[in-house]
Amino acid sequence: RKEVEQDPGPFNVPEGATVAFNCTYSNSASQSFFWYRQDCRKEPKLLMSVYSSGNEDGRFTAQLNRASQYISLLIRDSKLSDSATYLCVVRNNRKLIWGLGTSLAVNP
Amino acid sequence: GAVVSQHPSRVICKSGTSVKIECRSLDFQATTMFWYRQFPKQSLMLMATSNEGSKATYEQGVEKDKFLINHASLTLSTLTVTSAHPEDSSFYICSAPSEGWNTEAFFGQGTRLTVV
Numbered sequence: 001r002k003e004v005e006q007d008p009g010p011f012n013v014p015e016g017a018t019v020a021f022n023c024t025y026s027n028s029a030s031q032s033f034f035w036y037r038q039d040c041r042k043e044p045k046l047l048m049s050v051y052s053s054g055n056e057d058g059r060f061t062a063q064l065n066r067a068s069q070y071i072s073l074l075i076r077d078s079k080l081s082d083s084a085t086y087l088c089v090v091r092n093n094r095k096l097i098w099g100l101g102t103s104l105a106v107n108p
Numbered sequence: 109g110a111v112v113s114q115h116p117s118r119v120i121c122k123s124g125t126s127v128k129i130e131c132r133s134l135d136f137q138a139t140t141m142f143w144y145r146q147f148p149k150q151s152l153m154l155m156a157t158s159n160e161g162s163k164a165t166y167e168q169g170v171e172k173d174k175f176l177i178n179h180a181s182l183t184l185s186t187l188t189v190t191s192a193h194p195e196d197s198s199f200y201i202c203s204a205p206s207e208g209w210n211t212e213a214f215f216g217q218g219t220r221l222t223v224v
Binding site for chain 2: 004008041042043044045087094095096098099100101
């Protein structure tokens with residue numbers, strides 16, 4: 001079993017749609033959780049950290065369920081510019097463990 | 109915020125040659141640098157962890173004699189792909205960890221290596 005698992009997609013959605021990504025992790029001792037965004041042939045960029053209480057940043061909402069070892073990302077009112085790969089990342093000590101990424105294409 | 113500069117951004121080399129990739133921390137001291145490789149449609153895979161002043165730690169399955177890592181100073185870590193082959197063609201990216209538990213890592217811009 002992979003340490004961090006994501007549905008690779010691709011997700012093809014129209015502009016304005018709401019889309020949800022899920023991620024599970026295997027190490028219950030993991031300390032920190034993140035969603036990164038990666039555009040083609042670029043370095044990953046932090047989208048948001050994920051907390052058990054849930055956190056929201058504009059159109060983006062992230063949630064962590066430690067009991068189920070599950071992380072989610074919700075994108076509301078999708079924009080064309082949201083098209084990218086979204087990477088679920090878990091931190092164990094100083095190492096970041098990366099999911100495969102979920103590809104999102106937002107269509108006009 | 110902290111910046112990691114990676115160079116070159118793109119390199120094409122012939123089979124059998126060696127390629128050096130540099131990562132510099134511009135406004136902070138990086139005692140540790142992570143080196144990743146990413147193949148198309150794959151996730152970032154940690155290759156090795158370089159530590160300033162000591163030997164790098166390699167992940168299982170990564171050949172230390174092929175991927176030479178040097179971390180000679182607190183601001184520079186290098187990865188040398190020796191005797192490159194076409195199967196080494198990939199996206200290589202470095203990252204310096206942040207100290208805080210819930211803060212981001214700092215990434216270089218990545219190097220796209222093509223071995224022909």
